[in-house]
Amino acid sequence: MDEDTRYETVRSRDARFDGEFFFAVRTTGIYCRPSCPAMTPKRHNVRFFATAAAAQGSGFRACRRCRPDAVPGSADWNVRADVVGRAMRLIGDGVVDREGVAGLAARLGYSARQVQRQLTAELGAGPVALARAQRAHTARVLLQTTDLAVTGIAFASGFASVRQFNDTVRAVYAATPSELRATAPRGGRTSRRAVTPAAGIPLRLAHRGQYQAGAVFDLLAHEAVPGVEEVSGPPGRRTYRRTMRLPHGTGIVAVDERPGAPRAVPGAAHPGGWLDARLQLTDPRDLTTAVGRLRRLFDLDADPYAVDERLGADTRLAPLVAARPGLRSPGAADPEELAVRALAGPAEAERLVRRYGKVLDAPSGSLTHVFPEPAVLAEAEPDGPPGALTGALADGVVRLDPGADRDDAEHALLALPGMDARTAAAVRTRALGDPDVAPPGVDVPDSWRPWRSYAVQHLRAAGELEW
Template identity: 85%
Template sequence: MDGVTDTDSRYEAVRSRDARFDGVFFFAVETTGIYCRPSCPAVTPKRHNVRFFATAAAAQGSGFRACRRCRPDAVPGSAEWNVRADVVGRAMRMIADGVVDREGVAGLAARLGYSTRQVQRQLTGELGAGPVALARAQRAHAARVLLQTTGLPVTQIAFAAGFASVRQFNDTMRAVYAATPSELRAAAPRSGRTARRTPTPTAGIPLRLAHRGPYRPGPVFDLLAHEAVPGVEDVSGPPGARTYRRTLRLPYGTGIAAVDERTGTARTTTGAHPGGWLDARVHLTDPRDLTTAVQRLRRLFDLDADPYAVDERLGADPRLAPLVAARPGLRSPGAADPDELAVRALAGRDEAARLVQRYGKRLDAPCGSLTHLFPEPGVLAEAEPDSTLGALAAALADGTVRLGPGADRDEAREALAAVPGLDERTIAVIRTRALGDPDVAPPGPDVPDSWRPWRSYALNHLRAAGELEYR
């Protein structure tokens, strides 16, 4: 995805309606006051009327409204934020997880280890918007989706999207979309109006988890089925039409999420693969957890990856070329709960199931086979003190090892290496899954440097082809 850093290249991407760059940048039209994604099907504006922005928040901050035709706010965020390990990348991952909504800019800065002024300066300098504006844009998008795809009451939508008050919600929606919440609901596409319904406790809130480019759900669901821990997860249905369900521990309460294997596909006017979505449902005990729950599912299913960049690099390798051609868009699954994944990477599936039954918190309202939350690190540290598992759990509980969305990957790797008894292969799994590191090479297999910076994806191709075993 290189080669679009200059304005001429970006304009060419707009002129050719290239869906590969949706979310990588946005363009706005001075004469209309509207901003769009590069693949917008509208007539291409004249070059001198176009401005480019790194984020939707920057376009909104400059006074532009989201296009109602291409809905630029709905595209996956730039894949950079999942790949980059610097302060901006870490900040973007935490903003997506709802840290600013819950803890403010001061909380974000404290987690990053910088002053609020430094964080503001770095984000504004690179992205054209500070943390408050970026979080505001995220809230507005979440609210619009709920307005147009569910029958939830407007007040409930305001708090589910992360707004502090209904008044703030109304003011933001008018500023971003030049429409009231009621007008946005009435303007929903016909398919959205037909499908819209008030969520029920069993159905949950219906969602479309968007991805860019091709997506191969089969190997992801194979892995999730292989490692599913009873009581916390289950996978049901025949291959190609499976549903993955799991329990979630969230900042304000608990949740149950379900994601379907079958993918939906968007249309494009250029013939390029524009992306699509996975259908999901989320049932929450507190609606304020919606944004966080969605982002954790996105990380688990690796929905913000850039398959074009990955496939281009790995497809140039003679060994991997036929594997990439057979499975374009193969992803590197992450984790819905990084601390849980770390414990499971060490313990294995059977031992993890024992831990759930013995130490996991039972749900107030179990749903079928989903009965428990995975035990918290602090509980495991007390229960299993004289073991590597206890040492890892204690390090997670006291913050010695930090694996959350804004974790510093290098610091986390060093902290994991200091846990007594934790071997390099387990550390590699934790880095790949819990930290979302796209470039991990575990000890053992021959992993050439030419696969950088996508070695995690290369190994997933080998596993999907049966050349490596799932661990």
Template identity: 80%
Template structure:
């Protein structure tokens, strides 16, 4: 977009662009999201930034009215397969906090100088600044939603010292940690606080545009693996819960379905409560949930492209904001795609890590690839988990999608349909066409969403008794899962 287009989005307070860019006002020293309700500044005083970190790096502080740090992420990073897109996904997953810039560069296969140069040129900030902005947001969430001591929050958010934490909060929010916490307490009924870690951290996972949560929750209910996931409540008001394996510990999350009347609203959030054994996992857990529920998608761009094709026009009109869900744990998704749900449940019972304290029906974390590779070394399952365990196959947030696909196709027992399902879900690729299917090039770069529309039409046809026209494999984890043809565990 040029500056005229961006200013028009700011002037009209267009929420479609929240997270796609930020604007800062030189006369106030504040940066905002495009939909900020404040008085529109004069165009000559406005500057534009690709990321919040770039605005912060230029000396601007976050607006207290529109909270620009809490917007959905840019859909661009999920679409792009180049080094910048991969780097942004890895930074979101917390790699810089855990492994430093050197670890990020090693995962990308570039030098630290190359990564720094490319990120700065493309998004206006290097990996350290991007990670710093993310730590500041995590700290604000903990300050305003929990009663944890400030010192614990500083280290949980990833800061190396309390002094660094205090300096960053002052620079980003023009406030002290205590003042941020006090401001949240004054917000009244809308302010939510967990007084103890055992109560979990209440979150609002923001999304852009309309969100067809019913379709996502239907899919998760069909796939649910006992012991690791469950779904409760009536359709339209369900709660999805699952366990998470995270870098520092484990987690249990509960996510509420949007009420039916909110599905077509131009933006909103999913109410979530997150229980963590180690608060340092907060940022990573949130990013993995965002990928699972496809919360950073741009439904306006998707629906505009797909709705222009007569084949999908009616479906897009009937299902605005239909999402292409990802995975909370890519390695787990790959195993489930291979063996199917019944076998996955047996793997959980035999080899899954038992939670220290069960959360009702949630009792286990899905077994790690290394555990499965040792316990079930033979056949396609053993080959897949060994490749995941030794790094021959990488499915993390920054994986090269083409390289991962080539590695999977080289493994025995993984056919092209199963690999396409894994690429769509585990790697979050928005542009996957099942092999051998009539998925036109004109749907690019949103072919995964087009396939989701075709499946939705099929499922409604089955419900009407009209039979199914299958498009590619069903989703991983269901009774007729993609694959499901691997050997059952011994």
């Protein structure tokens, strides 16, 4: 999109592009999402940015009306396989907060200077600024929706110190943390919840466009491994719960299925919505990482408008898209776990959990274990196909983290004994979040690119392919 087209998008308040770009107003010093309901500024006063971090770096503060920092992430980062796309997925996973820019660069196979240069050239912000914007958003959400102490929020958001937290909040929102909490939207003030270990941290996971929650929850219920996952409740109002292994500890997450049609974003031309979630974490520093992994699992950063437009133009898929607009291609909460489960099968996965999984200090309903780490499985059962995979994952021969090169990962998987092309394709689709995978033996034409993974989901939902 050129800038004139972007401006027309702002004039029409088109929510399809929320998160795809941002605009700022020179006269007010504020940046917004395209669907902001405020009066449209004059064209000569508007600047456009690829990321919220770039707008913040240019001295603009976030609009308190449209909350541009809360939009779903750009779908480009899921589609792109280049270094910028891989870097953005890693930053979303909290790698910069944990390992710094040097760690990010090492995972990408580039120097820190090269990564800084490429991100700044394309996105207008480097990895530190991008991670800072992500931390600021997490902090705002926690300040306005929970009663967590400010000090706890600082560290849960990924800040290294309370001073850094205070300085960043002032710079991004032109308010102190206490002032930001006091100016929460009415819904945030009235629904702010006490955070207890049992209840967890309540969050809303935003998505753009329509969202076929039923299909996602059906898949999760079908795949659930006892002890690690459960899906409870009647269709339309189900809750998915699972344990997670995270960088600093473990967690239990719960996500609710939202019944009915998505709610409209105020002032926007197109609907959007959210999934309600609750996170119980042994270490609050894992919050950003846990949220990012849930977003990938539920495919919340997808662009359903682009997917449905391309697939809906196909004669075979048109009725399927019309029946399920906004159908998602779910990812994985733990890529390594998914790969092991895909190769081992459900019965074997349950056995591995019972025998080698980490037992929770306190069971939560039917959740009793965390899925065993690859290194534990590789040492315990090195023989057979799962042992070859877990050994390769433990040794780093196969990388499935958000910044992994998808082609390299698939080639490494196929070199393992017992790994077939269909399982490798499933791992590429789910664990690596590739939106354009054609499973072997399935008639998936090139005209469905770059959304062939979504086309496969439509065929499965319609009963034309097995799950």
